[in-house]
Amino acid sequence: MSSTNSFGTRTSSTLAGESVELFSLTKLEQRFPNVATLPYSLKILLENLLRHEDGRFVHADDIDVLASWKPGAQLQKEISFAPARVLLQDFTGVPCVVDLAAMRDGMIRLGGNPDRVNPLQPVELVIDHSVQVDYFGRADAFQLNAELEFARNRERYSFLRWGQNAFRNFRVVPPDTGIVHQVNIEYLARVVFREVVNGRAIAYPDTIVGTDSHTTMVNGLGVLGWGVGGIEAEAAMLGQPMSMLIPPVVGFKLDLEWLDANRVTPEKGPIDTVAGVAEMRRGYRY
Numbered sequence: 001m002s003s004t005n006s007f008g009t010r011t012s013s014t015l016a017g018e019s020v021e022l023f024s025l026t027k028l029e030q031r032f033p034n035v036a037t038l039p040y041s042l043k044i045l046l047e048n049l050l051r052h053e054d055g056r057f058v059h060a061d062d063i064d065v066l067a068s069w070k071p072g073a074q075l076q077k078e079i080s081f082a083p084a085r086v087l088l089q090d091f092t093g094v095p096c097v098v099d100l101a102a103m104r105d106g107m108i109r110l111g112g113n114p115d116r117v118n119p120l121q122p123v124e125l126v127i128d129h130s131v132q133v134d135y136f137g138r139a140d141a142f143q144l145n146a147e148l149e150f151a152r153n154r155e156r157y158s159f160l161r162w163g164q165n166a167f168r169n170f171r172v173v174p175p176d177t178g179i180v181h182q183v184n185i186e187y188l189a190r191v192v193f194r195e196v197v198n199g200r201a202i203a204y205p206d207t208i209v210g211t212d213s214h215t216t217m218v219n220g221l222g223v224l225g226w227g228v229g230g231i232e233a234e235a236a237m238l239g240q241p242m243s244m245l246i247p248p249v250v251g252f253k254l255d256l257e258w259l260d261a262n263r264v265t266p267e268k269g270p271i272d273t274v275a276g277v278a279e280m281r282r283g284y285r286y
């Protein structure tokens with residue numbers, strides 16, 4: 001990770017008793033006062049640009065445009081987003097691991113060292129979409145379903161076990177320990193990343209792209225996440241930034257009047273609130 005730091009935002013701070021370096025948005029506010037009022041999601045994107053400014057994928061002009069963002073702005077500016085990690089579910093994740101294995105075969109044929117082929121970003125794969133329910137309503141249902149699952153997916157699971165042992169920066173959440181949008185989306189979150197680069201510790205916000213449709217649930221922890229396809233996820237695994245337009249941001253203010261009007265009860269509060277917000281968004285034109 002290297003940055004030209006043309007805005008002079010790289011600074012030192014103390015995190016958990018340790019001296020770390022970070023890219024300070026507070027320092028950027030001295031030049032762009034508007035940064036203080038940016039939506040949280042755009043602040044995370046802005047820090048990402050500052051940290052990856054290299055004059056190749058990320059330019060000073062990209063930072064200038066995002067730091068000057070105002071509500072209602074219709075920006076058609078393309079930027080490069082480099083997620084801190086990648087989350088896969090098994091249906092889209094297995095082909096990614098197959099491609100890595102094929103790269104190792106190619107490296108051997110070329111006379112190189114296959115151990116050099118590894119994900120450049122931390123990657124976690126959750127055994128998720130293979131789960132099926134054949135037995136229910138009986139005390140041994142979990143055990144019987146688990147046995148069928150392993151029998152049906154023995155070859156795939158053996159391959160993923162090999163991949164976890166063979167590749168650095170890759171780990172598998174094993175079967176029967178929860179699906180992506182259960183405990184794992186929160187358990188795997190770092191919230192704050194710490195990385196040592198050239199002998200210096202750097203701290204930065206956790207960000208993620210994932211191939212499961214529920215990846216964005218991690219936003220509830222303050223972790224910026226996007227759902228992507230297998231090709232984008234594999235590119236991120238190999239350290240390639242994701243090209244995207246500066247996203248539109250829509251704010252919602254929830255108050256008691258809105259909750260009463262939409263008959264949101266304490267028992268069904270979160271579900272009804274999310275459903276109501278989603279319904280309103282369908283009619284919104286960016």
